[in-house]
Amino acid sequence: MTQTLGILGGMGPVATTAFMARVQALTPAKRDEDHIRMLVDLNPHVPNRHTAPEAAGKTLGEMAARLREAGAEVLAMPCNTAHSHAGAIRAAGLPFIDMIAATVEAVAKTGVTRVGVLATPGGEALYAEALARAGLEMVRLEGADREAFMTAVFAVKGGDDGAGPRGEMRRLAETLVQAGAGAVIAGCTEVPLLLRAEEVSAPLVDSAEVLAAVCVEMCR
Known part of the structure; x- marks a missing residue:
């Protein structure tokens, strides 16, 4: 039932x-x-x-x-x-x-120890705590890339899921991989509207x- x-x-x-x-x-x-x-x-x-x-x-x-x-x-x-x-x-x-706990559990199963997170500042803080409890290290966006992420998210919310925000989200995901992330969490539900798993050179764990x-x- x-x-x-x-x-x-x-x-x-x-x-x-x-x-x-x-x-x-x-x-x-x-x-x-x-x-x-x-x-x-x-x-x-x-x-x-x-x-x-x-x-x-x-x-x-x-x-x-x-x-x-x-x-x-x-x-x-x-x-x-x-x-x-x-x-x-x-x-x-x-x-x-x-959702946060379930996603961290899923990424832990990949066996990686350093995890990139694409999330808003509030979501990032929640993932930082959850990943630390799981013994995993978080890789986060820095500087202007944090603003670029929010710009892409708000573009989707405004109805723009075109080449511009899609390209930017791919770039941001790859930035995390280049910084040492063995997997990337799509930690905002707008992320998978712009980014497909095959576009990331590390496993993409979609929280949604x-x-x-x-x-x-x-x-x-």
Whole structure:
């Protein structure tokens, strides 16, 4: 018997719909009834996770409670940065799949010891803690490359997934590899909208793909 998945989404909207498609694609289904029921709060009006963290946490807690009341049995959120508010989401009383922890577990299985992270400053901080707990060293972008990363992410959010931001994300991933990363985490859900695994010269661990796989495992 499957469990109903509640998704806290909208951060951003395109990344959320792409995540839903991944859950569907990873589900071993031969008919409609084999798929997972998803209740989705695609809320692009969650306060800014960087500049208004307290308001963001309050909103995410309210979203989790509404999903529970609507019938969700397991919660997931395809936004790495917003996992700093995991406590507010867990207060709804449902199992919450930790995207950061699941991704670090997946990258640890590759056997590498130095891991590059493509993430926002907030997401990067969460990965720094999780990787350290796992005994892994993080390789991060430096200087102007950090700003370039955010520019590419906001380009996608604005509807531009063309050659410019795609080329920049490839360059940034390769910068991490050249700095010694044995694998690279796509630690922002906009990254895989611009970057494919075959475009990186080291294993690319996609946090959205990892989360979707765990959702399928838990809900089925």
